[in-house]
Amino acid sequence: MVLTEMTSAGDEETGPFMNVHVTVNGAPRSATVETRTLLVHFLRENLSLTGTHIGCDTTNCGACTILLDGKAVKSCTILAVQADGRELRTVEGLETDGKLHPIQEGFIEEHGLQCGFCTPGMMMCSVALLQKNPHPTEEQIRRAISGNLCRCTGYVNIVKAIQHAANKMAGPSGGGRP
Amino acid sequence: MTVHGGVGQSIKRKEDARFVRGKGNYVDDVKLPGMLYLDIVRSPYAHARIRSINIEKALKVPGVLAVIRGKDLEAANLAWMPTLMSDKQMVLPVERVMYQSQEVAAVVADSRYAAADGVVAVEVDYEPLPVVVDPMKALEPGAPILRPDRKEQTNRIWHWEVGDREGTDKALKESDVVVKENLYIPRIHVSSIETCGCVASFDAMGKLTVWMTTQAPHAIRTVFALVAGLPEQKIRIISPDIGGGFGGKVPVYPGYVLAVVAALKTGHPVKWIEDRSENIQADSFARDYHISAEIGATRDGKLTALRVKTIADHGYTDAAANPSKFPAGLFHIVTGSYPFEKAHVEVDGVYTNKPPGGIAYRCSFRVTEAAFTIERIVDSLARKLGMDPAEFRMKNFIPPEAFPFKSALGWEYDSGNYQGALRKAMDIVDYDALRKEQAEKRKRGELMGIGISSFTEIVGAGPSHTFDILGLKMFDSCEIRIHPTGKAIARFGTKSQGQGHETTYAQILAEELGISSEDIAIEEGDTDTAPYGLGTYASRSTPTAGAAASIAARKIRDKAQKIAAHLLEVSPDDLEWKDHKFQVKGVPDKAKTMAEIAFAAYTNHPPGMEAGLEAVDYYDPPNLTYPFGSYICVVDIDKETGEVKIRRFVAVDDCGTIINPMIVEGQIHGGLTMGLAPALLEEIHYDENGNMLGGSFMDYLLPTAVETPKWETAKTTTPSPHHPIGAKGVGESATVGAPAAIVNAVVDALAHLGVTHIDIPITPWKVWKILHEKRAA
Ligand code: FES
Ligand code: FES
Numbered sequence: 001m002v003l004t005e006m007t008s009a010g011d012e013e014t015g016p017f018m019n020v021h022v023t024v025n026g027a028p029r030s031a032t033v034e035t036r037t038l039l040v041h042f043l044r045e046n047l048s049l050t051g052t053h054i055g056c057d058t059t060n061c062g063a064c065t066i067l068l069d070g071k072a073v074k075s076c077t078i079l080a081v082q083a084d085g086r087e088l089r090t091v092e093g094l095e096t097d098g099k100l101h102p103i104q105e106g107f108i109e110e111h112g113l114q115c116g117f118c119t120p121g122m123m124m125c126s127v128a129l130l131q132k133n134p135h136p137t138e139e140q141i142r143r144a145i146s147g148n149l150c151r152c153t154g155y156v157n158i159v160k161a162i163q164h165a166a167n168k169m170a171g172p173s174g175g176g177r178p
Numbered sequence: 179m180t181v182h183g184g185v186g187q188s189i190k191r192k193e194d195a196r197f198v199r200g201k202g203n204y205v206d207d208v209k210l211p212g213m214l215y216l217d218i219v220r221s222p223y224a225h226a227r228i229r230s231i232n233i234e235k236a237l238k239v240p241g242v243l244a245v246i247r248g249k250d251l252e253a254a255n256l257a258w259m260p261t262l263m264s265d266k267q268m269v270l271p272v273e274r275v276m277y278q279s280q281e282v283a284a285v286v287a288d289s290r291y292a293a294a295d296g297v298v299a300v301e302v303d304y305e306p307l308p309v310v311v312d313p314m315k316a317l318e319p320g321a322p323i324l325r326p327d328r329k330e331q332t333n334r335i336w337h338w339e340v341g342d343r344e345g346t347d348k349a350l351k352e353s354d355v356v357v358k359e360n361l362y363i364p365r366i367h368v369s370s371i372e373t374c375g376c377v378a379s380f381d382a383m384g385k386l387t388v389w390m391t392t393q394a395p396h397a398i399r400t401v402f403a404l405v406a407g408l409p410e411q412k413i414r415i416i417s418p419d420i421g422g423g424f425g426g427k428v429p430v431y432p433g434y435v436l437a438v439v440a441a442l443k444t445g446h447p448v449k450w451i452e453d454r455s456e457n458i459q460a461d462s463f464a465r466d467y468h469i470s471a472e473i474g475a476t477r478d479g480k481l482t483a484l485r486v487k488t489i490a491d492h493g494y495t496d497a498a499a500n501p502s503k504f505p506a507g508l509f510h511i512v513t514g515s516y517p518f519e520k521a522h523v524e525v526d527g528v529y530t531n532k533p534p535g536g537i538a539y540r541c542s543f544r545v546t547e548a549a550f551t552i553e554r555i556v557d558s559l560a561r562k563l564g565m566d567p568a569e570f571r572m573k574n575f576i577p578p579e580a581f582p583f584k585s586a587l588g589w590e591y592d593s594g595n596y597q598g599a600l601r602k603a604m605d606i607v608d609y610d611a612l613r614k615e616q617a618e619k620r621k622r623g624e625l626m627g628i629g630i631s632s633f634t635e636i637v638g639a640g641p642s643h644t645f646d647i648l649g650l651k652m653f654d655s656c657e658i659r660i661h662p663t664g665k666a667i668a669r670f671g672t673k674s675q676g677q678g679h680e681t682t683y684a685q686i687l688a689e690e691l692g693i694s695s696e697d698i699a700i701e702e703g704d705t706d707t708a709p710y711g712l713g714t715y716a717s718r719s720t721p722t723a724g725a726a727a728s729i730a731a732r733k734i735r736d737k738a739q740k741i742a743a744h745l746l747e748v749s750p751d752d753l754e755w756k757d758h759k760f761q762v763k764g765v766p767d768k769a770k771t772m773a774e775i776a777f778a779a780y781t782n783h784p785p786g787m788e789a790g791l792e793a794v795d796y797y798d799p800p801n802l803t804y805p806f807g808s809y810i811c812v813v814d815i816d817k818e819t820g821e822v823k824i825r826r827f828v829a830v831d832d833c834g835t836i837i838n839p840m841i842v843e844g845q846i847h848g849g850l851t852m853g854l855a856p857a858l859l860e861e862i863h864y865d866e867n868g869n870m871l872g873g874s875f876m877d878y879l880l881p882t883a884v885e886t887p888k889w890e891t892a893k894t895t896t897p898s899p900h901h902p903i904g905a906k907g908v909g910e911s912a913t914v915g916a917p918a919a920i921v922n923a924v925v926d927a928l929a930h931l932g933v934t935h936i937d938i939p940i941t942p943w944k945v946w947k948i949l950h951e952k953r954a955a
Binding site for chain 1: 196874876
């Protein structure tokens, strides 16, 4: 084992840096990061928002799904610098004023999660779906979440959780919140 | 009177509150001041001599602090570590790499990205060696010996057999009908959505804490103490929230050890989190059994004997996670749901240039291989006899009155009603109508199949007389403390990875103690606080730690009864535990609740009695438990594309007493999906040079919501006679039972073309080829 001097890690020697400003869950946040930093690492490590997870290295699992300007994206496949000046929503922003979002309620009520690792990404993907299509069919739900892998639940209860949220958001007063 | 959140109630899960808010605490969420990152250099070759490892360039990469090689570890006697099966495994190689993607060196840096840069800059000079991929060829004379370090100069690791060889040979010879099938159950990978990783940190007093993706934290602590020579009180293993385990988080992987070494050498906390591709390519695989099975029957369809021979591909070392006495796990449950008089099983473990393993894939030590074999070949035999597969099973099942039943290979099944489960599944699916529909479709040239699997599980390892891992007996534990205000905390030796222990254990305790489950906190996974236990895998938590919960609670009740007697000024014998409190017999309003008793235990306990209300139990199960079920799968096959579409799948499970029906159903849904996966999609394949084909989620296909059907579940309830609340465990039943139902359905759809078996995964390409060969498309 060979140790180099701890001090040799000079910032100036690593790749170019950039200051990234974003709005996350309604609040302005910024950090200076290497330009190659992935958005998911920026969220998890620079902003300490660890609810967004990493499950693969090939853009297949969807554990990292967040909303970027309202659209569901896989944050492992976007650079932090590409999000500069834009609006992000993560799982931490679903609950408002101490009230769970209907999708969170749906996952609890219908037992749509087990280990919980896929859950944040699955919920963010669902929120994007329900924004576009407030009354999806089962087939449409299954297609919409087909880029999000869950190893625990077998999806049946995830589908029910999304239907639960759709019904709730349509609600007696109609509309509901996005 | 029911207690809130008692046994049998579908209460919502406690753990969900943090998970839906993104507030789970998984290993990669752990962040310590000054933490460094470790990344691993891996071999591009499946078998090669290492001529040199040049780390100079890597050390110049900005942010890189250290590079660890095999020879650095050798000095500390850490280049090798023992496997759970008393073989040995490299942490880092000194001389040779034995499989593609094997760990070759570790780079420590001040960021993930710098560590990855360092990995690219390490220069390794390899001399490729002949590669052994096929385990049959590995056994041929003249094959390169992969493990010259062993006394026996052969690639055969062990030979193991059980049963009556001569008796079985004779019974098969005398059978009217004998059917033989060769079944390959390919190498697959559990691929929990969270990969493996850890954070290792030494404090100023030299105490090591490791946050680790492990299903068995206590066993890991002991292994670390024995291997690294650290005093065990100075090791703390914390298994925080775990993003799925399924057996893949039982072994000790080199990355964990390297993180500890790196933390020791640098004096900083070190994090190692593997990438998905590393996870698939290098972590323990499951299955890889080449099975040849022969089964006999009389002309009128009564089973006579079963003979099974298997070549088990273990990769370069036997790192299976099995109880010590069973090199092939519990594979000898292969007689399944049938009362064979004669049976014989032999298994040969073989070395090849592949990653080590032989772990379960959501199953109890090779029971899936066993259930698949028997349920597949019973189907072939029924077909040969011209009997309906349901009728054939009904005729041959172990009858309900025969339990406890001693199997030909030595297991004692605790309870069962196999006819009841199959009958229920047939009713739900309307079996007779489906057979009619199939006959009509066949006339029109359409391909439809119906497949049955009536499996018997074997879980809850296990009784200490037979079950140990590295000598550690396979008991499990529960420790309960009731606080003065009547609230409680209970800690366990197991570790949930999504099964919902925080909810279900509290339900068992609520039922036993008369305290609402909401008032009971459940903790697991911290070796500094939890009682010793062997962890969660093989569906063992409910049969072992769940039983410990009941027994510990009953110990508390014994003491509580004396306190209640003191408070009510009666003799303890005058009291009975009724409606979740102690009441004077025949006088229901003279009673004390557990909350009242708990308060007294700290404020007004009887003279001569110790204060407090606590108990611990280390539960040594008297036997395993034997959940079972009957599954019926209906498939339609597209003749143009060869695609298999699961139209219906009805699963009737019997796991004894159910603690939380909602959670049990969820476990079955997940298990079925992990049964569908190897049947239709997943396989890890190697080319002749030992290159892994399919080492990422691009090619290793987990079922998505699109391929997964809408599972239909139902239950029968046959309690275990020896478990304190009659529960049997359920986490893996569906993974064990489902593959045979799916394959049987596909074969059933193609049987009129002369097809008797198709190896899994049954891809559209395989089916399309068969249809073209048979000119049926
Ligand atoms: S981490 Fe898997 S898709 Fe982003
Ligand atoms: S709940 Fe575990 S991966 Fe979905």
